Amino acid sequence: MAAAPFDAKSLLLNSGNIAKLNRFGSPNVLSPVDEITSGLSSAFQLWLSEQSEHHDSNMHTDHADCRHPLFTETVEPSERDDLLVTVKLFPSDFDTAILKEAFTTAIQELNVAHLDNVILCFPFHSQTGSSLQSMKSLWKGLEDLQKRKLVTNLSVSDLDKPELEELYQSAELKPFLNQINVASCCVIPKDLIAYTKSNDIKLVITADPRGLSCLWINMSHWRCLVCVCVYM
């Protein structure tokens, strides 16, 4: 395996479909964070192992494409109508350009023309800090995509009632659902339940730890993580 330095300013990596296969040798079910890290790690290792020492063009470019053909999965066009395709975006910063780039990459990787739902995980670990304005501008970026018919529903993740209310009031396209992570004792804040019910927002549970905080500590240089969920 080449040990050359890696200079790329950005990197594209696809873990393939981690739900169908338990390729990590463990007899046990992995946590979502372990799945993502293992999936990306496996894909990256395989790509890396196939880079020759002399042909280092992939290692010293600005944009490294580390995708491996084995680690990919697209949606069959004939099945598209029977499926709901959801993409969850974890941008590292309040940067609408990153968001749109991630979105475009996602639909290209999946080989679909539009998404049914995009879940935006607000950058909790942003270096620049958040403000109401930056939240709204990110959302506006997504609304733009919806206007271009690239996505049907827009959703959010891990917002509490005040944050959700703030977004709701200024949003042109209202959030479709709010994903929350609830510990096993199943205590959902009552104000959140009431607010979502009265404003017709679905409240759903995710196993992703809030903002995937533990993942960020390990991968602080990532610009945007994209998680895809496809189901019938």
Add this chain to the structure above:
Amino acid sequence: PDVRIEMGLLTVGTPLSWKETKKHAHHVKKTGVQQFLSIYQRVKERRKDALKWGDELECTLVHFDHEKKQARLLLDSPRMLEKLQDKSKEDETSLWVPEYAAYMLESTPGKPWVFVGDLSEFNSVEANMKLRRQEVLKLLEGTTASLLTVTAFPRIGCPQFTEPICQPSPDGFSHSLFFPDEAIYPGHPRYRTLTRNIRQRRGAKVAMNLPIFRDVNTPNPFIETWDDPDSQAAALPDHVYMDSMGFGMGCCCVQMTFQACSIEEARFLYDQLIPICPLMMCISAASPAFRGYLTDTDCRWPVISGSVDGRTKQERGLEPLTTEKFVIPKSRYGTVDSYLCTDKYNDVDVVRDEEFFELLQAAGVDKLLAEHVAHLFIRDPVSLFQEKLDQNIETDSDHFENIQSTNWQSLRFKPPPPQSDIGWRVEFRVCEIQVTDFENAAFACFVVLLTRAILSFGLNFYMPISKVDENIKVAEKRDSAREGMFYFRRKPFPDDCELAAGEPEYELMTIDTIVNGKEGHFPGLIPLMNRYLDSVDVDAETRCTISVYLKLIQRKASGELMTTARWMREFIRSHHDYKQDSVVSELINYDLMCAFDRIMRGEQTCHELVGDLASASIN
């Protein structure tokens, strides 16, 4: 469920005698196979049927005589059903149908549950079950009767076990020394006809012998003597002897039926659920006593299996084959004998009717499915109505349903009815029914969610049928949840097929390991289901409800919570009237049924059964 088809018509019909039924047997069977073929040719290509499912609860009417401190089974189903069915016409909460015994009522949701993306329908299952029970409880207001969900009423067949009190009818339909004919549902001739025909076909009364639970003062040996020579010959020492269909078919259970999107998916689900059957039987065990005695078993399965065993002596291998076609290893009530998607694990000899097998194959049915049908059709019809004799192969399905519905197996593979938009379905039939709607909802949702996880991950639970059969024998035993070891596939993930040379595909595990997993060793059904649930955007409140249900199953599997059988057993044995002789007296039974009633109504929480798991789904 099989009666629903006839109940819809409500023309009672004229049942034929056994002799006449036997004369028409071949005609009925051949027409039935042709009806299957007709359906199959028309719907085998159906795709994208909605994922729907439903539960069936079999319930028991119990009359309490508080003066005499007796609980007796209330023989009032016909009258109750009339009122309930009138009400069902007005709202869609429930559908009610009769079952074998005159003290039994069966209900299903008015409309099947439709699988929607956020699983929110799972938050309504328990409420619906409660509403159904309430319909009956309302009708019973002002009486001392209740509707309990007890799998095996401990004193079925004991003197004065019915209300009104009836005498057994040794010359009637069942010839039973214990179970009166009045306790068989009288509102439709089907059940009495089945009882009589099965007995006449067999050439003797059915005979079930369960090993008695040996306690300190239990007679050793335990022997009962009977005036009836048939019984005297059939009863075994140290066993609890039972002699009629009522002991088995008078037991209650909870069943789930799910519709698959295609025949391929239905066959795949059927196969993957086969190894699950013994596990669910073990965890849901609720039958520790029969005919007033504690037995060494916890499940109804061996009793209900024997209660409709119409095999002749030749078919049972007790006499050389002269007039009969085959030796048949199992009763027509039993565990399934073969997988539908692969032959690799079908290591049990499957008796099949060659004529029908060839007929099906010639019509293009693949070998496995043809064998499945040809195996079901070795059985004679045991109930036949004059009016139904002549059938249209294209539009009717009664002769097919006749044989299909009297093969009572752990799973049933159900083709679409003709001219309907109902799809291919699988019925899961082994679960014993629990005391509360909370527990019954938990079991029903558990099995359905397991099917979703199986489909999402393409899980593989295949192992030899012979091992599944061994597992059932273990599951039936007393306290199998804590003591039993079950064969199970070691690596259920679809790409786990690479095994080192000599590495076994399956091994013995405890229920705890199979259900809850073992770090570094086996993933566990519940962790797999949680992984599935994590990958779907589940409605928040529903996710909490489901978590509670999974916790219930998890704790029953780990032994932290008792199975219903274990709880009943300990209740009986610690009762002040118990004399350590395995006898469940009138008083013990009365107090036990009173406890069932209080717990069911929420007046008392049974921590041994449900712990601190308050249901989150009902407001």
